[in-house]
Amino acid sequence: DTEVTQTPKHLVMGMTNKKSLKCEQHMGHRAMYWYKQKAKKPPELMFVYSYEKLSINESVPSRFSPECPNSSLLNLHLHALQPEDSALYLCASSQDSGNYGYTFGSGTRLTVV
Amino acid sequence: GQNIDQPTEMTATEGAIVQINCTYQTSGFNGLFWYQQHAGEAPTFLSYNVLDGLEEKGRFSSFLSRSKGYSYLLLKELQMKDSASYLCAVRLSGNTPLVFGKGTRLSVIA
Numbered sequence: 273d274t275e276v277t278q279t280p281k282h283l284v285m286g287m288t289n290k291k292s293l294k295c296e297q298h299m300g301h302r303a304m305y306w307y308k309q310k311a312k313k314p315p316e317l318m319f320v321y322s323y324e325k326l327s328i329n330e331s332v333p334s335r336f337s338p339e340c341p342n343s344s345l346l347n348l349h350l351h352a353l354q355p356e357d358s359a360l361y362l363c364a365s366s367q368d369s370g371n372y373g374y375t376f377g378s379g380t381r382l383t384v385v
Numbered sequence: 386g387q388n389i390d391q392p393t394e395m396t397a398t399e400g401a402i403v404q405i406n407c408t409y410q411t412s413g414f415n416g417l418f419w420y421q422q423h424a425g426e427a428p429t430f431l432s433y434n435v436l437d438g439l440e441e442k443g444r445f446s447s448f449l450s451r452s453k454g455y456s457y458l459l460l461k462e463l464q465m466k467d468s469a470s471y472l473c474a475v476r477l478s479g480n481t482p483l484v485f486g487k488g489t490r491l492s493v494i495a
Contacts, residue, residue: 305482314472314485315428328482362427373418373474374483376427 274299278363278377286385287353293380295346295363304346305374306338307362315362321346353384387411389486391473396492397463405458405489407473418483419447419458420472428472431458460491468493 276297285291295304303322307315319338320328326338335357337349346363360381364374388410397403409417416435420428432440434449434456446459460467470490474483 312470312488312490314488317482320482360425373416373420373430373433374428376429378427381425 274375276363276365276375276377278361278380280380281378282381282383284383284385285350285353287355289353290349290351292350293348293361293363293382295348295377296344297365297375298344299365299375300343301365301367301375302343303366304340305364305366306346306348307364309360309362309379319348350382353382355384358383387475387477387484389473389475389484391471391486391489393487394490394492396494397460399463399465399493399495401463402459402461403463403491405460405471405473405491407456407458407486409454409456409473409475409486411454411475411477411484413477413481414451414475415478415481416476417447417449417456418474418476419445419456420474422470422472422488424469431471463493465493465495467491 279294305320306318309315317330318332321340324340335352339347360379362379363377366374390408418433419431421431422428432447434447439448444461449456470488472488473486
């Protein structure tokens with residue numbers, strides 16, 4: 273299995289809703305990432321988990337809450353989002369060291385109404 | 386801060402060759418990656434350079450000069466499906482997260 277699987281692919285939520293994005297990989301990668309990407313912009317790093325521990329939080333608002341239940345799963349819990357949070361949310365994973373890039377999931381297209 | 390520069394947009398003709406440049410000024414360097422991203426889709430890995438020189442992979446090649454802080458992605462025999470954004474990304478050290486450039490939107494025309 274050489275894929276990163278993200279669900280759902282599309283999500284529309286209201287500003288008072290609570291929802292979660294899910295990411296799964298079975299490549300034995302020990303680093304997992306959440307990126308946010310707006311249209312025609314590069315991916316912006318949000319969070320990094322290394323060996324299931326949060327290692328980087330790029331000053332992301334608390335309405336985004338990451339969780340890493342085990343080495344294969346990464347969640348992003350969403351609560352009280354704003355319309356400007358609408359974007360493509362990308363999950364990626366990589367091996368813990370060496371000359372490795374990321375494997376990206378196909379992303380969740382989030383629309384906040 | 387970290388600075389990675391790429392042209393914003395490029396247009397090239399089907400069957401031709403195009404070179405997308407990337408220059409970087411970063412606090413560290415432990416490899417440079419190129420990704421392709423079609424609109425609304427996830428980035429896919431194209432190439433990796435950590436030593437100076439050219440890496441060839443089919444129609445795609447990538448070059449690195451660490452002393453100049455410069456890389457390019459060369460696409461040969463362009464096809465319409467090559468129309469996409471091309472992202473240059475630098476790893477600063479070890480297992481630090483990749484820092485992405487703003488991407489180059491390539492349009493291939495008939």
